[in-house]
Amino acid sequence: MTSRRSLPRLAAGVLGISLTLSAVPAAAKSRPTAAPTVSEQQVMPHLRALQRIADRNGGNRAHGTKGYADSVAYVKRALDRAGFRTRLVPFTHAGATGDNLIADWPGGDPDHVVLTGAHLDSVKEGPGINDNGSGSAAVLAAALQVAKSGLKPERHLRFAWWGAEEQGLIGSESYVSGLSGAERRRIDVYLNFDQAGSRNTRQWLVVHDDEHGETEAQQAFEAWFAERSIPTFDIGVGGSDHESFGNAGIPSSGFSTGISDCIHEACDDLANVDPKTETTSADAIVGVLWKLAATTPRH
Template identity: 85%
Template sequence: MTLRRSLPGLVAGALGISLTLSAVPAATASAKAQAPTTPTVSEQQVMPHLRALQRIADRNGGNRAHGTQGYADSVAYVKSALDRAGFRTKLVPFTYNGATGNNLIADWPGGDPDHVLLTGAHLDSVKESPGINDNGSGSAAVLATALQVAKSRLTPERHLRFAWWGAEEPGLIGSADYVGKLSGAERRRIDVYLNFDQAGSKNTQQWLVVHDDEHGETEAQQAFESWFAERNIPTFDIGVGGSDHESFGNAGIPSSGFSTGISDCIHEACDNLANVEPKTETTSTDALIGVLWKLAATIARR
């Protein structure tokens, strides 16, 4: 899914969009270090998921788009990994353009059900592309994080829910369907939604952190910017619009997350495994893990 964002120089001009440069806050002596129990991952724990999605695309006409066997196989792959790890998973069907799609929802047992930390990414590609950076990379980062939750037997204060959306490329269909079917009470139980779209772009110089236009600087945005600042990694602020988090922002649910920028091969056949930088993908996954561990440990009372 193409995020509405600005990049420096000619890219920003070509896209006709604006982006606010966010000064990277310096790490201070009072900043809390990551808890010792917060895990990190290696390339060997993340990249196999992208290789699996590439194989799925290869045997299904070169894509993993809504309504295709490639998308169905992608969902089956992620669901199988989560089921083996002990998540409670369910497929939530919807229909778009005459074809049935599924959102995949996975809940980790425990945590306060009135304070849900929801983390997601879109799993579908366009029909012209295997969609390995857009958005196999975000999907793989979320899956690797969920598997670390299970491996660590995390006992969070907040309830942890993970999601993989379908039919986002045609216009945020899956995420909008999910949000639209939530009751008012269910929406209020979601403290924040974290979204990850194109997490492994090559030649990444800064991470684009979502700023919630309605709610301002959320606790999640602060946590991401702190995580990157502690590692001297520059960030930009981007608005909520343009990716899956837009569906949540439109419903008044606080949102954050990040992207690593628009890929050279977006929505093209060259968005394959070679279009992902493993080091960037691993850093993105570690950032997600670090912030999720932090947000899972405390509940900001509303």
């Protein structure tokens, strides 16, 4: 997760909710193109790359370090090659400058944005491969599927990787606070993914937006998992990057696979990620993105 102070909130959210397998939502106004699937070979190499970056930079990818800068550069190169419009949005925290990475896929209605993101930084104690290389890699794999498929979305698709989240949701909050009121209103939903590859996962923890209720995105995620007989829990907005968006009134969803065995420790390395869980998470992101991208915006 993004900070030690956030862990009790997430745990409380998990304990206070009931197991649910939601019904498939009503059909969208426009029929989405069939989503491609993601293979293990399309997502795990990104995690191996992040592990190598940590290994050659003191064992971590934390804010203000070369490990984090190299992580951003790795993701940016992959997106640039795929045809995304990328930009770095700098911020300063604790005397160090960091960057959020923003990537826009050309096309789609700019007044109706689906923003998909994850935090890319680790803590200084370890490489952060599940927390949150796994979410970052799953989002990258989904973005590259958009490019590979040449998707022509109805809504505009934007992807983001946040910095300094482990120090208190700094990067995402900096990004949101820098948006004008009009820019915030253009974001139909923010999708967040934190710890997407935890070992021993039995259910996916799907974000329920307390302010906006059951969002279109939440319904889409729960439907995707239900169609595959994968159980889900609902968790509230809070404890990860989506909190910054929820505080600004932007509808949010996404998921986590739960707190891993080695959170914020040196053992949060490649061995702390289950490849099957990670691949399922990336697949779910792609499936829901395709549905949201093809639907007619509601407002």
